[in-house]
Amino acid sequence: xxxxxxxxxxxxxxxxxxxxxxxxxxxxxxxxxxxxxxxxxxxxxxxxxxxxxxxxxxxxxxxxxxxxxxxxxxxxxxxxxxxxxxxxxxxxxxxxxxxxxxxxxxxxxxxxxxxxxxxxxxxxxxxxxxxxxxxxxxxxxxxxxxxxxxxxxxxxxxxxxxxxxxxxxxxxxxxxxxxxxxxxxxxxxxxxxxxxxxxxxxxxxxxxxxxxxxxxxxxxxxxxxxxxxxxxxxxxxxxxxxxxxxxxxxxxxxxxxxxxxxx
Amino acid sequence: xxxxxxxxxxxxxxxxxxxxxxxxxxxxxxxxxxxxxxxxxxxxxxxxxxxxxxxxxxxxxxxxxxxxxxxxxxxxxxxxxxxxxxxxxxxxxxxxxxxxxxxxxxxxxxxxxxxxxxxxxxxxxxxxxxxxxxxxxxxxxxxxxxxxxxxxxxxxxxxxxxxxxxxxxxxxxxxxxxxxxxxxxxxxxxxxxxxxxxxxxxxxxxxxxxxxxxxxxxxxxxxxxxxxxxxxxxxxxxxxxxxxxxxxxxxxxxxxxxxxxxxxxxxxxxxxxxxxxxxxxxxxxxxxxxxxxxxxxxxxxxxxxxxxxxxxxxxxxxxxxxxxxxxxxxxxxxxxxxxxxxxxxxxxxxxxxxxxxxxxxxxxxxxxxxxxxxxxxxxxxxxxxxxxxxxxxxxxxxxxxxxxxxxxxxxxxxxxxxxxxxxxxxxxxxxxxxxxxxxxxxx
Numbered sequence: 001x002x003x004x005x006x007x008x009x010x011x012x013x014x015x016x017x018x019x020x021x022x023x024x025x026x027x028x029x030x031x032x033x034x035x036x037x038x039x040x041x042x043x044x045x046x047x048x049x050x051x052x053x054x055x056x057x058x059x060x061x062x063x064x065x066x067x068x069x070x071x072x073x074x075x076x077x078x079x080x081x082x083x084x085x086x087x088x089x090x091x092x093x094x095x096x097x098x099x100x101x102x103x104x105x106x107x108x109x110x111x112x113x114x115x116x117x118x119x120x121x122x123x124x125x126x127x128x129x130x131x132x133x134x135x136x137x138x139x140x141x142x143x144x145x146x147x148x149x150x151x152x153x154x155x156x157x158x159x160x161x162x163x164x165x166x167x168x169x170x171x172x173x174x175x176x177x178x179x180x181x182x183x184x185x186x187x188x189x190x191x192x193x194x195x196x197x198x199x200x201x202x203x204x205x206x207x208x209x210x211x212x213x214x215x216x217x218x219x220x221x222x223x224x225x226x227x228x229x230x231x232x233x234x235x236x237x238x239x240x241x242x243x244x245x246x247x248x249x250x251x252x253x254x255x256x257x258x259x260x261x262x263x
Numbered sequence: 264x265x266x267x268x269x270x271x272x273x274x275x276x277x278x279x280x281x282x283x284x285x286x287x288x289x290x291x292x293x294x295x296x297x298x299x300x301x302x303x304x305x306x307x308x309x310x311x312x313x314x315x316x317x318x319x320x321x322x323x324x325x326x327x328x329x330x331x332x333x334x335x336x337x338x339x340x341x342x343x344x345x346x347x348x349x350x351x352x353x354x355x356x357x358x359x360x361x362x363x364x365x366x367x368x369x370x371x372x373x374x375x376x377x378x379x380x381x382x383x384x385x386x387x388x389x390x391x392x393x394x395x396x397x398x399x400x401x402x403x404x405x406x407x408x409x410x411x412x413x414x415x416x417x418x419x420x421x422x423x424x425x426x427x428x429x430x431x432x433x434x435x436x437x438x439x440x441x442x443x444x445x446x447x448x449x450x451x452x453x454x455x456x457x458x459x460x461x462x463x464x465x466x467x468x469x470x471x472x473x474x475x476x477x478x479x480x481x482x483x484x485x486x487x488x489x490x491x492x493x494x495x496x497x498x499x500x501x502x503x504x505x506x507x508x509x510x511x512x513x514x515x516x517x518x519x520x521x522x523x524x525x526x527x528x529x530x531x532x533x534x535x536x537x538x539x540x541x542x543x544x545x546x547x548x549x550x551x552x553x554x555x556x557x558x559x560x561x562x563x564x565x566x567x568x569x570x571x572x573x574x575x576x577x578x579x580x581x582x583x584x585x586x587x588x589x590x591x592x593x594x595x596x597x598x599x600x601x602x603x604x605x606x607x608x609x610x611x612x613x614x615x616x617x618x619x620x621x622x623x624x625x626x627x628x629x630x631x632x633x634x635x636x637x638x639x640x641x642x643x644x645x646x647x648x649x650x651x652x653x654x655x656x657x658x659x660x661x662x663x664x665x666x667x668x669x670x671x672x673x674x675x676x677x678x679x680x681x682x683x684x685x686x687x688x689x690x691x692x693x694x695x696x697x698x699x700x701x702x703x704x705x706x
Binding site: 069071090094095097098100101102104106107108109110111112121122125126154155156157170171174 | 599601602604605606607608609610611612615619620623624627701703
């Protein structure tokens with residue numbers, strides 16, 4: 001696995017972590033039936049943080065970030081996003097979801113709508129943005145992810161990398177304060193991984209708060225300000241990337257890193 | 264070492280395929296004569312098809328169009344030297360009775376003092392085409408035509424059954440009242456409460472106000488009305504189309520609601536939907552029709568005259584809705600979970616997600632099943648003959664009861680089959696056109 005995500009220097013001028021808390025998770029537990037999938041998770045994310053969550057498959061890392069916009073429901077503990085606590089109150093859930101963008105492993109674009117319609121749908125229906133303004137915003141973000149010329153095509157006509165960039169643009173059109181990435185490059189060909197990572201790096205350079213579940217350790221090294229390692233539903237180790245990769249403390253982390261970076 | 268080394272210095276240009284694999288010869292080789300066994304099968308099937316067609320065309324090619332009775336047909340064929348059971352078709356019966364097969368006993372001017380009113384079902388049928396256009400070919404017709412589509416459910420019964428124009432207008436007014444009520448109430452209360460209250464409001468209007476007001480207005484303006492036609496005059500293909508259109512038009516929305524209800528997390532809603540679907544699907548349509556024609560009267564207050572065709576509408580619609588719900592549920596199940604999550608993650612609420620993301624895709628996946636159900640319902644309308652309504656099949660018995668045409672079978676059934684085939688094949692072709700149009704994976 002390549003160590004470097006991009007071959008250019010990263011502009012860190014806006015990558016600042018503020019004191020404002022974006023997400024606060026305390027003593028959170030979740031079960032799938034009898035299986036204890038997330039165990040006593042405590043995590044505070046400040047505005048502007050770029051966190052990479054790594055870990056073996058089945059360690060609960062995807063489930064953790066899916067709890068933050070309540071695609072999964074937690075059964076114990078508290079999750080507070082942008083000052084709003086996630087409860088079963090549907091109004092709060094919809095409010096938080098419109099503030100928190102998410103990109104999925106399989107993009108989850110809407111295949112029956114064009115790229116432009118994918119991007120304008122939520123602003124028009126959720127934010128009640130006028131259509132013209134929504135289209136302008138969508139074109140702005142499509143230009144940002146470098147595919148404005150595909151706006152009138154359907155998702156099925158685009159490559160995987162292009163689709164994932166559209167998915168990022170679609171989330172950005174809602175002007176989210178936090179972005180969640182659930183293995184955004186795992187379903188892509190190696191040639192396409194780079195274009196998606198480039199887009200994510202640009203996003204980080206603008207100061208977006210990001211939580212990424214990913215196996216791209218080059219990205220973690222270059223962009224993240226914190227790396228979290230999870231195993232068996234628990235946070236095993238977290239540290240700054242430099243320390244995390246060069247000087248892991250737990251045996252489990254060492255084993256994982258040796259396997260993922262070993263070849 | 265250099266054995267495995269290879270570098271291409273020049274890229275190969277495209278070449279055309281060999282002549283034997285393209286064009287007519289290529290097609291024949293590929294599809295008809297691709298091996299010894301297949302070639303034999305092709306020849307045998309060809310002989311069988313030609314023999315059958317020869318027989319059918321020989322029978323159907325029969326100059327009996329103007330014959331007045333079966334005996335006259337036989338005489339004509341005898342004069343031509345054609346004898347026996349398969350001597351030739353007797354088309355005189357179609358010439359004599361085609362109007363009855365299309366319109367049943369709808370007033371046609373032969374009865375003294377009653378005008379020819381067949382223009383009404385014809386107009387209703389033509390308007391149906393215009394009303395369907397905005398639904399079937401949304402981007403090819405002016406958007407304003409949707410108003411005709413919305414008015415059609417009130418125009419059609421008025422044209423067919425006649426009576427004062429105020430009746431359908433008052434029924435339509437109930438929907439307007441319900442809609443306005445919802446708009447006003449949803450400002451004041453939650454949307455669910457507003458929905459329930461506005462439905463109550465509309466139902467109260469229909470039950471207590473609409474009839475009286477319509478009667479009053481009808482007395483004031485007696486000219487604004489059509490001669491009423493009773494339900495028992497309805498018959499023939501017109502009856503099949505009427506029942507079919509109503510059942511098809513209503514079963515799709517009801518089926519969507521049932522399918523969503525069946526997927527609901529709310530236990531009571533879910534149980535009601537599952538119970539309804541399983542009960543209706545577990546009972547033959549004929550049983551439901553018998554219930555409609557006989558048992559329903561027992562449960563009604565004495566003296567209520569609940570129109571027989573209206574009862575059939577309800578039963579056939581319920582029957583079709585249960586099947587429709589299951590077809591749509593199949594479409595919902597085929598959607599990847601990611602689509603729900605994509606919609607959720609953008610903050611769309613349940614109804615927005617269903618309307619904008621889930622249903623358009625689920626319905627598209629279900630098109631073949633939905634159209635099969637439509638075709639099935641349309642053909643099942645012939646079952647109303649068992650409760651004494653004169654659909655085309657029941658009319659054949661009436662026609663054979665005439666001593667002129669006693670013994671005619673194939674010609675009548677063939678004619679009816681042709682009519683049904685035209686409609687069903689049309690629906691089938693439309694569904695294929697729609698599937699092609701909605702394909703977005705590649706162009």
